[in-house]
Amino acid sequence: MTSTPRPDPAVPLPAVDGPQIVVGAAIIRHGRVLAAQRATPPAAAGRWEFPGGKVDPGETEPDALVRECVEELGVRIVVGDRLGADVTMVNGAVLRLYLAELLAGEPRALEHLEVRWLAADELDSVPWLPADAPLAAALAPHLTG
Numbered sequence: 166m167t168s169t170p171r172p173d174p175a176v177p178l179p180a181v182d183g184p185q186i187v188v189g190a191a192i193i194r195h196g197r198v199l200a201a202q203r204a205t206p207p208a209a210a211g212r213w214e215f216p217g218g219k220v221d222p223g224e225t226e227p228d229a230l231v232r233e234c235v236e237e238l239g240v241r242i243v244v245g246d247r248l249g250a251d252v253t254m255v256n257g258a259v260l261r262l263y264l265a266e267l268l269a270g271e272p273r274a275l276e277h278l279e280v281r282w283l284a285a286d287e288l289d290s291v292p293w294l295p296a297d298a299p300l301a302a303a304l305a306p307h308l309t310g
């Protein structure tokens with residue numbers, strides 16, 4: 166019988182390269198989702214997105230969302246389930262959306278031009294970044310009451 170050698174825990178595993186993951190938070194309150202209007206870069210300025218950003222090396226996706234929502238909105242959130250499919254963006258990065266709820270604070274546009282609460286029938290009222298449009302559409306059933 167052959168046995169598979171166990172990796173030596175003292176030897177670091179090689180880094181597994183994958184696409185850069187960008188996480189977005191669909192923060193829902195009273196049947197509305199929080200959308201944020203990008204200020205930068207010029208090509209994306211004025212378009213709308215979900216608060217969030219790049220996941221840092223060694224950081225979990227929910228931790229990245231909590232960190233970004235403090236930085237961008239000045240709020241604490243609780244991260245829930247994933248929503249929708251991964252969206253691969255033109256630069257090869259992958260956008261991944263999570264449902265979230267506010268734990269503390271009132272969102273302010275600390276890094277965005279504006280933030281806005283959108284009801285289900287208002288999801289089409291803002292020009293989303295291209296990758297966000299299918300995710301915004303997937304949100305509609307979650308925006309009730």
Ligand SMILES: Nc1nc2c([nH]c(=O)n2[C@H]2C[C@H](O)[C@@H](COP(=O)(O)OP(=O)(O)OP(=O)(O)O)O2)c(=O)[nH]1
Pocket residue numbers: 187188189209213214215216217218219220254258260294295296297
């Ligand atoms: N945060 C966020 N970024 C999005 C969304 N949709 C979308 O295409 N993007 C793109 C815009 C940016 O190219 C990239 C995320 O960059 P970012 O600037 O928000 O992330 P970050 O704060 O971690 O970036 P950095 O300034 O530290 O480099 O993903 C979205 O819904 N939320």
